[in-house]
Amino acid sequence: ADKVKIGFVSTLSGPSSALGVDIRDGFLLSVKLHGGKLGGLPAEVLVSDDQFKPEVARQLFERNVKRDHVDFMTGVVFSNIMLAALPEAIDNKTIYLSPNAAPSSMAGKDCNPLFFAVSWPNDAYHEAAGAFANQRGLKSVYLVAPNYQAGKDSLAGFKRTFKGQVIGENYTKLGQLDYAAELAEIRAAKPQVLYAFLPGGMGINFIKQFVGAGLGKETMLLLPGFSADQDVIGPVGPAMAGLFNTAHWSPDFANPANQRFVAEFQKEYKRMPTLYASQGYDTAELINAAVRDTKGKLEDQEAVRRALRSAKFDSVRGPFRFNKNQYPIQSYYVRTIGSDGKGGLVNKSFNEPILKDHGDAYVQQCMMPK
């Protein structure tokens, strides 16, 4: 091939767009740092906005795959949107690299040779959080998640590792912004730790209102990494200081790839990168490696796949490899939010991972051909 063509569909408008924008910026940063090329071929990235609607995502996939004949599809933030659009790629023999959504179904029985999760399996953060609660000797937990599949998966993940007692569970409306009623219930339940899986704006509001209601004194709030990332710290403000969260990446990781990424990202976009940005960046790095390793012969999809599976590149998260279901095996860390020394707040990771070289619980159900 004389160039590499990538269809990038993500949520770039509306209330949930911050995540998609970060993934896009991370991805494009990598392309830029490679001089507009990936694996030596000029890269053409077709960016489009799914408007947070599965139908639209599906149409955009169809357009990228059938009209533009792209080599790779990537970009989608949310699992429900990705699951709706994915068949358009897979049915038309196009590889999809997921920079974020990694639902458990695709890790298990629905695993697919053309699907790669470059991020982290859906349950992993929550399993790590459960393990952390054990480590701290916490006995009672209250769980909150939106009423949709990823929400249920996440709480299942937490319960898988947590050894104490779940004294309450609340499934809120997807996209809900006011949590007064739920917080009142939590206060009445008096849990030691509150674990809230609330991505995007939902998390921001929840945390703000948690603080406003004065719950922080009685209950420890534990969060998955994406709910305590730079995009949340900004709007919520100082109240975030000292909160714990779990993630597979942190801006303070010392590996050279990460140092470069964080520095370049700040230079380019004048803000701290988030988890999402790191995932977008890694996705482009992975494509770069695969195209390079196949010497640009993108026509041979089998070879491209093999190159992707072996994933020879320096990820900003440190060492990682693909499991047989093409989901990552990697380490997870506890992070805590502290001062960045310039009046702002930033995540800092504990040195020891809470889960080391961790895969996922579904890989056994995956019948992937080699």
Added chain:
Amino acid sequence: MLQVRGLCCGYGRSQVLFGMDLDIGPGEIVGLLGRNGMGKTTLVRSVMGLIRPTAGEIVFGGRPIGAMAPHRVARQGIALVPEGRQVFGNLSVLEHLTAFRRAGAGGAQPWTPERLFELFPRLAERRSHMGGQLSGGEQQMLAIARALVTNPQLLILDEATEGLAPLVREEVWKVLARVRQAGHAMLVIDKYVQRLIGVADRHVIIEKGRPVWSGTSQQLDADRGLWARYLGL
């Protein structure tokens, strides 16, 4: 007081008035007669500024009002009892009389809600009813009262006795006589010509948008040929 000269207007492409003239002096009562659809209401509406004349001029109290917005025309001292009543369905009877009340040129005895309730006891009984809940005749009374409470210099009544019971109708004619004594000018459109002759000083007959006859009550009363020719009797 009111001068209409060469007035032309209409709706969209259809012209209704073709050079209409009309004069009303201070304290004068003029009857406007003509068959259905001859343009009486259209004349009234253009005086009120509700439709724009295409030609001609309208002068009230020395000021041209042909291009004025309706609310400014009204504030010059013209009040209208419109065809078909048009009371406000979501205002109470009392609100009709308080919201639009103006000092105006009421003379020695300005109209107040209290005086109007004396005039129409039926309305007093219904004072807190909404306009939309009134019977047809009650609405008609309200429309007259609403116009009077602005204490206008010129009162225009477009079929103001339509739908009134005979007793009340008599009452209205009496009111008109009283209003006249107070010095208001009036333009009255009504189908009870005999009554109108009793009240008005002069009359204008309109046919196809043009004035075709004008004269005093005596002249109109005497010339039954006119009635036959222009009013269809």
Added chain:
Amino acid sequence: MSGLLVFEQALNGFQLGFMLFLLAAGLTLVFGVMDMINLAHGSLYMVGAFLAAWLTRVSGSFLLGALGAVLLTALFGMLLESSLLRTLYARDHLSQVLATFALILILNDGVKMVFGNDLPLSVPAALDGPVQILPGLVYSSWRLLIIGVGLVIALLLYLLVQKTRIGALVRAGAANREMSSAMGVNVGRLFTLVFGLGAALCAVAGSLLGPLLAVQVGMGENILILAFVVVVIGGIGSIRGALIGALLVGTVDTLGRTLLQQLLRDALPPQWASAAGPALASISVYLLMVVMLVFRPQGLFPVRS
């Protein structure tokens, strides 16, 4: 379930209710009184919130920011009314729907062009924390403030519309614009003022809710539907109805999310409860409206006969 929890949930319901009221009041005025379906009402709320956030940042004071937002939004509303919306009064509801829908699209993208996708806005430090309102019950002071402001505005509005001459004139203008102007009322200016008032209320709601929720593009759409529900339940054009309707909707929504789920969990097997609970919570408000309309098709306090 303890008494304190029920009380706290009632407060939560009221707080939501008063917020809805601020939006519904403007909507019901414009809609019931001026007979104009304004889908862009939610966009005014968004504009108000963005202005509040921006002005707060520029001035460094939330109070100044909020006041400025109220003023500017009112001005913006009046500008909108006198440049565009007034040509729509004489048109049918459908033209109004299309035009104000177009406004939503334009304002959403327009705000995004000017301010970006979202702006930070925080509760002023003094009111950030909780306060003790009863022994054993602490409550967010900001939410208390919202309840207070809502109450005061409700009272003022009720007096304005029901008890003043202006209120009567506005209603008259709505019922029959032509006749009102023939009665000497400058209907155009009156409507512009009313619209400005509605916009100002939107900005009040935006400034109060912005710090609690989020100041972001598209924030108006969902709350718009709830505001419409409130207006319809209360009876179109009725301020009293809007208040009662808003409190009702706020309470039902809060109960649906908490008490109802609790009851279901006690009454049904867990997998049923976890399936039915959230679904019922989401539709409780709509259910309320349907039941309401079946039994009182004109809303609680019908204004027109």
Added chain:
Amino acid sequence: MTAARAAAIGALLAALALPWALQAAGADFYLGVASRILIYAVAATSLNLLLGYGGMISLGHAAFFGLGAYASAILLSEGVRSAPVHLLVIAVAVGVVALAIGAVSLRTRGVYFIMITLAFAQMLFYLANSMKGYGGDEGLAVRTRVLLPGGFDLHQPATLYYCALAVLVLVMLLLHRFSGSRFGRAVQALRDDEVRAEAIGLPVFASKLVVFVVAGVLCGVAGGLSANLQGYVSPNLLHWTQSGTLLVMVILGGVGTLWGGVLGAVALLLMQELLSAHTEYHEFWIGWVLLAVVLFARHGLGGALASLAGRRTAR
């Protein structure tokens, strides 16, 4: 009349030739876009029947679209592919739901009707969200498509296109005949004044209910086609914003004009397709176009076209 008929026939011929033209131009992809436009033209026309002719402003019409789509998708996921079965199930399912919603909603008028239809649609929306067995909030993807009699498979883009075209032509014919029929006149009369219509002896409630159910079923058929085009259904199809979009199409195209629904669907979807490729702010520009239509084309695009042709519109 003749000019209108000539235009209609011309449009039909162009539509028939479109697949060949696209193939020749190597732009097959756009056939899917064209099918989507046809499907939404059917849906918008069904709403126009309800709204423009019957005077019932429904903000819940997308519920029927979604219902039809789900009916078809669920049948497909259960392995049923026969077109007549799909048609029958859609008609019965949507018909029954529309009958129930209509029987309650039609007791209210005006804005209250708008809101009660919205409420019902939102309830169905949340119901679809909690249908775990059929995808819940994630929606339901299907791999197979409906088989038409004669072995035509809707998986074939051209087959689906022609099928949608046939449905649209049928619906247009129906609407055309309806508007001049006894029933059509009665319905238009009750749109203007129900009390009056009833007073001269027209069965107002029954007429409205019939129109409501028929419009619902037609929209359901469009939904079924959409499920076959997309191979995917989700609760979003039932969301009120979808109903709003249908409404906007009708108003844009011309309320109560024969071609209103079609023109609106074509214009809105084409604008989205073309503008979204060029600017992030496409809704901004669409907004201005809609505004211009409200201000300068009183009866929508249909009205504007008709007055260009120098004739009076139906309204």
Added chain:
Amino acid sequence: MTHVPLLQVTGLNKRFGGLQATDRVDLQVAAGEIHALIGPNGAGKTTLVAQIAGQLASDSGTVHFDGSDITRMATHLRARRGLVRSFQVTRLFKSMTVLEHLALALQAAGGRTFSAWRPVRADTALFGRAEGLLARLGLADKSGWGIEQLSHGEQRALEVGMALAGSPKLVLLDEPLAGMGLQESEAMSSLIDGLRGEVAVLLIEHDVDAVFRLADTVSVLVNGHVVASGRPEDVRRDSAVVDAYLGTGQEAQ
């Protein structure tokens, strides 16, 4: 006149909140007669008409028409049986021409509403009859006009014409002469006069001259209750009626 009345109203009541709008109304209209109903403004005449025609549900009492109890019957079914009303405030269809109004009224009377395929225009008989009626109403030259082009008086004529179109057995005319000029009043009066014997008319009218000229029977409603009923000459002299309604003033043109 027949002995069984065409319309028999017994003990009909309607309350609006604190107001008894109609109060134990008894009223009979014989087939073919012109029965005038007069009374002061707000007496309850329009309310009674709405109760008889079915727009308003009665609180109590019964309405019998043409041998059957129609108290709870739907409005359109009453109309189909030949009981039709006109409205005091004109109600017409803004999207239809004058001729189409009458054709529609004829069509409604004929049933078969749900025929949705055959163009109604093809029904030349229907339109022929509509045109005939148009001529009788004096609107022949306005056949293709929209209603917004008609003057008030012309609209009133059409309003009444709509009620008459379907050859009803009984028409309830609520102030058919209101807003009409002298000539049109005259024409309308003779139109109503011509119905005598053919169609029964319940006529509400404040034009007392016309009432006494036209009516076979006059009933007087005061405060929702029938206070007098009988031949015009008798009612006219009834002192209660004079005090409550007629007054002593001379009505003339």
